[in-house]
Amino acid sequence: MVRRLAEVQGWLHRLYVAEPGARLRAEDLRKAVEVAALLEEVERALGRASRKRPFTLVDAAAGKAYAGLLAAKLVLGRDGRDARVLAIEREPGRVALSRAAAALLDSPVPVECVQADVADRGCWPQAPSLVVALHACGGASDAVIAGAVASGARALLLVPCCTGGGVAAAGLADALAETLGVPRHAAVRRRFIQSVVDAERTWRLEAAGYETEVVEMVAPTVTPHNLLWRARRVGEPGRMARARAALERLAEAAGAAAAPAPRLGDEPPWERR
Numbered sequence: 145m146v147r148r149l150a151e152v153q154g155w156l157h158r159l160y161v162a163e164p165g166a167r168l169r170a171e172d173l174r175k176a177v178e179v180a181a182l183l184e185e186v187e188r189a190l191g192r193a194s195r196k197r198p199f200t201l202v203d204a205a206a207g208k209a210y211a212g213l214l215a216a217k218l219v220l221g222r223d224g225r226d227a228r229v230l231a232i233e234r235e236p237g238r239v240a241l242s243r244a245a246a247a248l249l250d251s252p253v254p255v256e257c258v259q260a261d262v263a264d265r266g267c268w269p270q271a272p273s274l275v276v277a278l279h280a281c282g283g284a285s286d287a288v289i290a291g292a293v294a295s296g297a298r299a300l301l302l303v304p305c306c307t308g309g310g311v312a313a314a315g316l317a318d319a320l321a322e323t324l325g326v327p328r329h330a331a332v333r334r335r336f337i338q339s340v341v342d343a344e345r346t347w348r349l350e351a352a353g354y355e356t357e358v359v360e361m362v363a364p365t366v367t368p369h370n371l372l373w374r375a376r377r378v379g380e381p382g383r384m385a386r387a388r389a390a391l392e393r394l395a396e397a398a399g400a401a402a403a404p405a406p407r408l409g410d411e412p413p414w415e416r417r
C-alpha cells in the first residue's frame with residue numbers, strides 16, 4: 145500500500161500538476177490516499193475476474209479520471225490481459241483534462257474519456273467487468289447504480305459523496321424521519337437520512353442480484369465520505385427476494401409505495417415512460 149501510494153502521488157504530479165517545481169496540494173495528497181485504496185480494490189476484483197474475457201473497467205462520474213487512468217497504468221497494464229478503460233464524465237473541462245492526462249500516461253491498455261451523463265444509458269458498454277465510482281456526488285451515485293445494473297456490470301466499487309435532494313431515497317428517508325418522529329435538529333436528522341439512503345442503496349443493489357459489502361475504504365480523517373460499496377453480481381433469487389422485501393418494508397414504514405427494484409435487463413428508471 146505504501147509503495148502504491150508513492151506511485152499514485154508520482155503519477156498525479158506528472159499528469160495533473162503542470163508547473164515545474166510545484167507540489168501536490170493537501171487535497172491532492174488526500175485524493176492520492178483514496179485512489180491508492182481504490183486501486184487495491186480494483187486489483188482484487190481483477191484477480192477474481194475470468195481471464196477468458198477482456199476486462200472492461202468503467203470509471204463513472206470520473207472527474208479528471210484519476211481512478212480510471214491510474215487503474216490502467218498501475219493495475220490493468222501490469223496484468224497482461226486484454227483490458228480497456230472507459231471514463232464517463234459530464235463536465236467538458238474535466239473531460240479535456242482527462243484526455244490531456246491520458247495522452248501523457250502512455251498506458252499499456254486503451255483509455256477512452258467520454259463526455260456524457262452517467263444517466264445516459266447509451267454511454268455504457270455492455271456487461272462491463274468492473275464499474276468504479278469514486279465520490280459520485282449526490283444523485284450521481286444512484287445513476288451509477290442504475291447504469292451498472294442496466295448494463296449488466298459484473299462488479300461495482302462505489303464510494304458515494306454528498307447526500308442532497310437529488311438522491312433517490314432522500315424523500316423516503318425524510319418521510320421515514322417524520323413517521324418515526326426523528327428530531328429536526330440538523331445533526332441528528334442528517335445522520336438518520338444518510339443511514340436510510342445507505343440502506344436503500346444496499347438493498348437496491350442486492351435486489352438487482354448483487355452481493356454487497358460495505359466497508360470503510362479510508363480513514364474518516366481522509367474524507368468523511370469514506371464508505372465503499374463492493375458489489376458483485378451473483379444473481380441469487382433468494383437473496384434478491386429478501387432484498388426486495390426489505391425495500392418494501394422500508395417504503396411501507398415511511399408510508400410510501402415501494403419503488404420497483406431494478407432487475408438485470410430492466411429499463412433504468414429514467415427511460416421509463
Ligand SMILES: C[S@@+](CC[C@H](N)C(=O)[O-])C[C@H]1O[C@@H](n2cnc3c(N)ncnc32)[C@H](O)[C@@H]1O
Nearest residue numbers: 205206207233234235260261262278279281284
Ligand atoms: C466529486 S467529483 C469526483 C470525481 C472523481 N471521481 C474523483 O474522485 O476525483 C464528482 C464528479 O462527478 C461528475 N458528475 C456528477 N454527476 C454526473 C453525471 N450525472 N454524469 C456524469 N458525471 C457526473 C461531476 O461533474 C464531477 O466531476
